[in-house]
Amino acid sequence: MSHDVCFAGIESPFRVHDADHVLELVPKIVTGWPFDIREANPSLSPFFTIRSVPDSDRFLGESRFRDKPAHELDPVNALCDMVATLPYALADADDTLICLHAAGVQLGNRLIVFPSIRRAGKSTLSCALAMAGHRVFGDDVLPTCFDEHGHAYGQAMGIAPRLRLPLPETMSPEFRTWVDEAPGPRNKQYKYLALENQPPKGLALRIGGFVVLDRQDTPDPARIAPIDADEAMSALLHQNFTRDRHSADILASIAGILSAEPCFRLSYFDLHGAIACLKTTFASECSGPEAPSADELRHFRMADLEGPVPTRLAPGEKVMRRAGTLEQLIGETLYLSDPEGRAIQRMDPLAAAIWDVLEELSSASDLESLLFEVFPDAASDQIANDLKKLLRKLAKSGLIASFANNEDASP
Numbered sequence: 001m002s003h004d005v006c007f008a009g010i011e012s013p014f015r016v017h018d019a020d021h022v023l024e025l026v027p028k029i030v031t032g033w034p035f036d037i038r039e040a041n042p043s044l045s046p047f048f049t050i051r052s053v054p055d056s057d058r059f060l061g062e063s064r065f066r067d068k069p070a071h072e073l074d075p076v077n078a079l080c081d082m083v084a085t086l087p088y089a090l091a092d093a094d095d096t097l098i099c100l101h102a103a104g105v106q107l108g109n110r111l112i113v114f115p116s117i118r119r120a121g122k123s124t125l126s127c128a129l130a131m132a133g134h135r136v137f138g139d140d141v142l143p144t145c146f147d148e149h150g151h152a153y154g155q156a157m158g159i160a161p162r163l164r165l166p167l168p169e170t171m172s173p174e175f176r177t178w179v180d181e182a183p184g185p186r187n188k189q190y191k192y193l194a195l196e197n198q199p200p201k202g203l204a205l206r207i208g209g210f211v212v213l214d215r216q217d218t219p220d221p222a223r224i225a226p227i228d229a230d231e232a233m234s235a236l237l238h239q240n241f242t243r244d245r246h247s248a249d250i251l252a253s254i255a256g257i258l259s260a261e262p263c264f265r266l267s268y269f270d271l272h273g274a275i276a277c278l279k280t281t282f283a284s285e286c287s288g289p290e291a292p293s294a295d296e297l298r299h300f301r302m303a304d305l306e307g308p309v310p311t312r313l314a315p316g317e318k319v320m321r322r323a324g325t326l327e328q329l330i331g332e333t334l335y336l337s338d339p340e341g342r343a344i345q346r347m348d349p350l351a352a353a354i355w356d357v358l359e360e361l362s363s364a365s366d367l368e369s370l371l372f373e374v375f376p377d378a379a380s381d382q383i384a385n386d387l388k389k390l391l392r393k394l395a396k397s398g399l400i401a402s403f404a405n406n407e408d409a410s411p
Helices: 020-029 075-093 122-131 173-181 229-236 247-260 271-281 349-357 364-374 380-396
Strands: 002-007 014-017 035-039 048-052 059-063 098-100 102-107 110-115 136-138 142-146 152-155 162-164 190-192 204-215 223-226 263-268 319-321 326-330 333-337 344-347 400-402
Touching: 002 020, 020 035, 020 075, 048 075, 059 075, 075 098, 075 142, 075 190, 102 122, 102 142, 102 204, 110 122, 110 152, 110 229, 122 136, 122 162, 122 173, 122 271, 136 142, 136 152, 142 247, 152 247, 204 229, 223 271, 229 247, 229 263, 229 326, 229 333, 247 326, 247 333, 247 344, 263 271, 333 349, 344 349, 349 364, 349 380, 364 380, 380 400
Parallel strands: 014 048, 110 204, 204 263
Antiparallel strands: 002 014, 002 035, 048 059, 098 142, 102 110, 102 136, 142 152, 152 204, 162 190, 223 263, 319 400, 326 333, 333 344
16 A cells, blocks of 8 residues: 655655555654555655565665665664655745755754754754753754745754764763653664654744854863854855755855854763853843745745866967856855855865956966965976866866857956
């Protein structure tokens, strides 16, 4: 028997074939997102499919958005893969959203964003904050929208937070007991915490700060300190689930909120110290507008992922920037988005200097001569090779082209 799990706001269903046990677990994981279970509709294309493996207690999952080989999984891990695909389906259904790979927790009347850094403990810290009475909008994914003035609002996912098992030995007995006693499905690798009083799916709250997590291996006191917006940007840059959105729109939107809201780095060993730092830092209330109505939200353009982009430079031809490239300075670091909106590039100081020169037509020999003057002690062959690699990278990224092949560039 095949069933469709239809989540509110998403036309594309989650389909389950002969997997009743999987269906039984869905409401224990999707705790705040309304859904219906119906007989499968063959006219609808599912965003994710789980089917049982014959003569086995294992299941195969297939995503419409993620190119991931099928593996035989237990019910919890199969649903983990479904949950990981949900942000793509959500963004596909709503062009006002980008889905950040980050946690979002309410502190006071604002939402604090914890960008995803591998093994930094954002899910564990989010759950510890939940134990301390704070609402978790998302422990791994934060749907984010923007109003006409550039203010950002995180939306609750309505998904139970998930912890990796076993818990680190540094976790306090109190936290371990709380996790063990919390309801929710688990296996050897993960446990979902079906917590009460968490925000329902779609509830929006203004983002009021970013905290990059730095979990330590030694029991030093927790400390939190301001960081440049560029450090937060580097954590957010490649961590979003909306690759089809125009990168210029994403770059401009994120740059706006990073310049408007405080950014911090939290170094910590134990959860208690980390929470104390966060409460002290964000003790004051954050003033700002209420969540906007649907007609006040900014819509994101789609990237042109199919059209041709010039990737080769004609030998001897002069090169320059392509028209339509977006430049964005975050802190002291330059970021670029190509005209097609495919990607965001972070420029180091040398690349940024070359980019300045490429406002006008320039040949490779012109650029080499400039670099020889700036770096008189560097080997000429090294400068030539580094410049060649940089120009190839910029061309492959669709940021520059040779004049002969670049119709959208003007001398």
